[in-house]
Every structure is written in C-alpha cells, then in structure tokens.
Amino acid sequence: MTRVGAALRSGATELRRTPLLLALLVFAPAYVIYVFTLVAPGGTAVVHLGGEVVRTPLAEAFPAFTTPMTAALLSGITGLFLMHSSALADSRLVVAGYRAHQVVLARLGLLLGVAAVATAVSVGVMLTAFSPDHLGWFVLGTGLTALVYGMVGVLAGVLLARITGVYLILFGSMIDLFIFQNPLATDAPAAARFLPGHYPLRVAMEAGFTGTVETASVGWTLLYLGVLTAITIGAFYREMRVT
Amino acid sequence: MSRLTTVTRLRVTELARQPLTLVMLLALPPIVIEMYGVAVKSFPQLPTLGADPATVGRMTGTLFAVAFLAGLVGLFQVISARRGDERAAIAGFPRWELLATRLLTMVIIAVAGATVALAALSYNVDVATATLAFGFLVLAALVYGLIGVIVGTVVPQELEGSIVLVFMADIDNALSSGLFPIDASTTIPLVGDVAVTDFVPLYHPRELFVTAVLDGGVASGHLLPALGWVFGLLTIAFVAYGHTAGNGWFTSNGGSA
16 A cells, blocks of 8 residues: 555656646636636526436536536546556556556546546536535536546556547547537437446536435446456556566 | 658658557547437437537537547647657758648648548538538648647647647537537627637638538638638747747758757
8 A cells, every 4th residue: 555655646746746737737627617608608408317307597507517527528638648658657666566456546546636626626617607406416426527537548548549548538528428428418329328427427417407316326436437447457457568 | 842751751651650540540530420420419409500410410520530630640740759850950950841741741641531531421421512521621620730739839748738739629619519509709809799609710610511511512701710710820830839949940050949
C-alpha cells in the first residue's frame, strides 16, 4: 500500500508542476457549462427517466446534462495521458519491483483527484443555472461518470496510440453521454445500457430531475468500474511483459 | 519546391507507418457515422432536424468524424514534431516551409478521411451532389485542421492541447449539430447583432454539407462565412507559428527564436 501511496504522491507532484493543466481543469468545464447555459433555447424539455416523464425548461436541462459530460470528458482525456506521459516511469517502477495492479491503482488514485476537481468545478458552475432535486446524489452521479470515463481513458492509454485514444474518448463520450444517454431521447437502443455512461448518468439525471435515485444504478456503476479496472490491470500487465 | 514535396512525403510516410493511424482513417469514421445515425434516431422528430433523424445523425457524424480527425492530426503534427522542426530549421529550412508541409500533410489526411467518410455515408444516404458534399467535407476538415495547428502552436503540450481541442469540438458538436434550436445572439460594437452560431467553427460548413447532401445545391449565405473561417484561421496559424519562429520565419538562418 505504501508503494501505491509513493507512486500516487509522485504523480500528484507532477500534476501540481503543470499550472496550465491545473488551470484547464478548472477553466474548461466552467467555460463549457457557462456557454451551454448561455445559449440554451427557450421552451420545455421532456425528460424521460425510466418510466417517468418530467417537463422542465430547456434552460435548466442543458446545464444538467452537460455537467456530467464535461467532467467525464476531462477525466477521460487526463486518464489517457496519465498512462502515456508516465509510461517510461511506470515501466521502471515495474522493473524496480512494483506489481502491475499497484501502478494502475496509483493512477486510479490520481484519477480520483482529477475527477473530484472536475466534478466540483462543473457542479459549482451548474448551480448558477440549475438546482438539482438532490444535490448529493447528483454530485455522486457526476463523479462516477467522470471516474468511469477516466478509467476508460486509462485503458485507452494502455492499448492505443495517443491520437487514436483522444479520438475515441471524444466521440465515445459524445455519442454515449450526449446522444445515447440523453434524457431527451425517447427510444434509445437496448445496447445503450451497456455503454459506460448509462448507469452513472442515470444516477445524476434522476437526482437532478426527480430527487429519487435507484441505488442499484450506483452498484452497477461500481461493478462496471471494477471490471474496467481489472481489464486495465490485465492490459497493463501484458504491456509490461511485452516491453 | 522539391524540399516541400520531400518533407510532406516524409510526414505522410511517418503517419502511414503507424497501423493504428491507418485503422483510424479507414475504420473509425464509418463506425462514428453509423453510431451517430443510430443514436440520433432515438431522438423525437424535432422541428430543428428538418429530415429523418437517422439521416441527420449520419450527416452530422460524417462531418464531425472528418473534421475532428483533421483537427487531431493538425494538433499532433505540430506538437510531436516540434523538436524535429527545430533541427530542420537549424539545417536550413525556413519556418514557413515547415508550416506549409504540416498543412499539406493535414490536407492529404483530410482528403483521405473525407473520401472514406463520404463513401460510408453514401452506403445509407442518397447524396444529391457528391462532388459538392466532398468539397464541403474537406472545407470542414480544413477548418478544424487549422484550429488543431493553432492550438498545437499556442499550447505545445499534448495533454493540455488535446483538452483545449476536445472541449472546442464538444461545444461545436452540440451547437452546430442541429439537434437543438440555438437562436441566441450577441451584440458587437460597430457590427450589430451577431448569431452565436457564427462563432461556432463548424456551423457554416455543416449547413453547406447538409444542403449539398439533401438538395444538391449550395446553401445561400453560408459559403462566404465558411471561407472566411478558413482564411481567418490560416492567417492566425501563420501569425502564431511565425511568432514562435522569431527571425527564422522567411530565411534559413538557423531558425533561432
């Protein structure tokens, strides 16, 4: 555990030394949510949440469903580059005796920090335009969306080239979170429930518009996150053996 | 001129040697296009869509798949080759030639990506005028390719540059996709009221592309703004790159910044 802590501390120090990145972690979500809030059209949105239909002004729906998306996008891209930028150092850690899971867990710890910052900033800006029915659950849903996409980014960072990884994170999150899981959609295909954003976004949207959350969605999200982490550890272990 | 061709060929070969890049060029755009089609089909027939949601989704997917591919190529071209450019400048290449080779490589990738994406779109959608649609697709790719080059020049770190580009693309995708009626405007001194969508890089190329696919014509009022974006961004790219080049911009003097 101390090894994970040491790797985590060195990663955090590296992040702290890049002020532009820290500024972007705060500024980028704030800017996106502000723009979406600013340009939201008038009229009413019909939000579909499971069997329930909620009517709400589009000006409130826009910031509500862009908040988790923004946090997820930021975590996903950061997760991707966490693995790429530290690949050389990580391989040295493995040579020095670190196990694959210890390195990946240290990266997951860093991701927790990034996801927490992205979530706090995103929700903070959103609150100027929209107050969710249950703030605590909404923050949890947004944080989980960010964490799941962060781990998708870490996995992509292990398996793919940077340019391909960024392309996949961008389109993956856009298609999954903005279109497939969009609560304005009425007839999403059954396969959409297997996408990474389905359960955590459902937690956020239910918390935002009804205030009651199906706790099973939190469980499914944690399971999804666990499976993703296991796959990432396996992929990282294989990568280290190959190199 | 032959130096320009040699370096451009080198950059394209560099990209082509990476199998994942080729896969991305050939396989990812069709997947993105189809996913967009399936995804937008689940939206109700919103008045803003104007056509069958699946068709609108596929058209939007085609445009974004090609444009963002060019954007990423532009970004990574500039960032990853920064050190190589320094060496090439020391070896006697004027900086403008190096930037020109980056832009040429990006255009070649954009044309290749547009060809694959338009072929994928044509499989499910009847394209009214394929040549026009192809031209506007390349125009959209140029817009984002140039944005990628500018971001890569101003923010020369991969993570930070990617975040800036991806967030721009994210806003662009949402505001110009046609899914929602964006009618907000802002007042600019001496100009007057300007629609917010005029500040979204892909809004005009998307209108041109959609009209070419569905009606076969050129959407009136969108061609000039779209060309304005391209020339404006081209100017900014040259100014930004020139700023980093210092006095090695036009002459092969060692490229000292």
